[in-house]
Amino acid sequence: MAKYCPVIGLEIHCQLATKTKMFCGCEIEVNTTPNKHVCPVCLGMPGAMPVPNKKAVEYAIRLGLALNCEIDLNAMWTRKNYFYPDLPKGYQITQTGGLPVYDHPICKNGWIEVTLEDGTTKKIGITRIHMEEDAGKLVHDMSPTSSHFDANRCGTPLCEIVTEPDIRSPEEAVLALQKIKQILEYTQVSNANMENGNMRCDGNISLRASEDAPFGTRAEIKNLNSFTNLEKALYAEITLQSLTLDAGKEVEQCTKRFDPNTNKTIVIRSKEDAHDYKYFPEPDMVRLVTDPAFVEEIRRTLPELPDARRKRFITEYGVTEYDAHVLTIDRDISIWYDTAAKQCKAPKTLANWVISELLREVKELEGGLSAIKVTPKQMADLVNLIENNTISGKIAKTVFAEMFETGKDPEAIVEEKGLKQVTDVGAIEAVVREVVAANPAQFEQFKTGTNPKMKGFFVGQVMRKSGGKANPGLVNEILDKLAAE
DSSP: OTTSEEEEEEEEEEEOOOSBOSSSOOBOOSSSOTTOSOOTTTTTOTTOOOOOOHHHHHHHHHHHHHTTOEEOTEEOOEEEEOOOTTOTTSEEEESOOSSGGGOOOSEEEEEEEEEOTTSOEEEEEEEEEEEEEOOOEEEOSSOSSOOEEEOTTTTOEEEEEEEOSOBOSHHHHHHHHHHHHHHHHHHTSOOOOTTTTSEEEEEEEEEESSTTSOOOOOEEEEEEOSHHHHHHHHHHHHHHHHHHHHTTOOOOOEEEEEETTTTEEEEEEEOOOGGGGOOEEOTTOOOEEOOHHHHHHHHHTOOOOHHHHHHHHHHHHOOOHHHHHHHHSSHHHHHHHHHHHTTOSOHHHHHHHIIIIIHHHHHHSTTGGGGOOOOHHHHHHHHHHHHTTSSOHHHHHHHHHHHHHHOOOHHHHHHHHTOOOBOOHHHHHHHHHHHHHHOHHHHHHHHHTSOTTHHHHHHHHHHHHTTTOBOHHHHHHHHHHHHHO
16 A cells, blocks of 8 residues: 555535525524425526525635635636436536636635644645535435435535645545634634534545656545544545555546445445536626625634634743644634633643643533533633632642532632631641651651652642642642751
């Protein structure tokens, strides 16, 4: 397998988070009564005229700008002709075509940057982003002998993001898909939930003998709905194509699906070429002419994107590169941390608490971050109590557990349970002397330096005897003083 070089490109379909459909005013609602939100336009009735959804156009431009694309101010709608049971019109309105004269998507020539495992960065080109309408849905589980058609999804606005064939491994493909999903969420143009079908990915892959050899014949693997399945499907196809080439046979261009149960890619049809779809300009719509001022207003209002937020967290809050990466993977978590950090005396310490304590609990919580009772301010207040020496880090874990369970303020919990840290030197010294007196042999080892670990033993004993409320720094200082006597 290693003697072949993979060439991979992705086609990512994402539903736009608009309230209404692409070319009509029908509401978009998931998990509702079949065929509830339909009209002559989305059903393709004769004489029904489509009108583009301005919000969908705005979202497509916002996505294009976030992906560093050029915006085509004179984009073209085309008609892609093919028959499928869930496509009632018998054609799809899109923005790509079989000839260059027809190929005028709203966004083109963009790029993203991903960080590879070795820490280097790689730029992956975005060929285009084009708008189109989604098809309906076939329901196969209502009867063993028939299928049912739900037209609610017909006309849902989609953006298709097509990458350049710049990807050289399944791992890189996953990084690219993760980055695009992240940008979709940060810009809020799509819910980008792969499990719910808001986002689907097709993987195009071919093999060649070397990095500078011509491209091989590609296979397209359709509708991959998770990062894991994308990686597994690409590896399965690499194995299959490698065996085919090793046997002296030619790889056939085709469209496939991935079966995760058998870990195999399966041919579903011979690959169509563009001319098979008989593209032509959409006769019911003129070109999509966009005012440059509209584009600049969208550019001006772009949110802070993940790379910029990660860099800001490093410079503004002093967190590590790794911590900044973890804190910005999810948009909601990054906002949560950012809100807390603005109210915290030690944002770097806060980052450790969010990553090690909060995210661990959120992972197990149904509903995720939205279901937690702890507010960003409460988390900041907890860290501030540690910084003020009001409580120790060990006591803080007890307080956090109570906060997570009840939603109470950390100050209230500390007061109710009497958890304030003891900082009275005399009181702490009395406890230290008591522990030393009870363990003379161990203290001699600590005092003479024959067993350096004994200091940790005494700190632990004092903390246990004080119920975890003794200031650890003072305990260490007192132990050193007694050893020097």
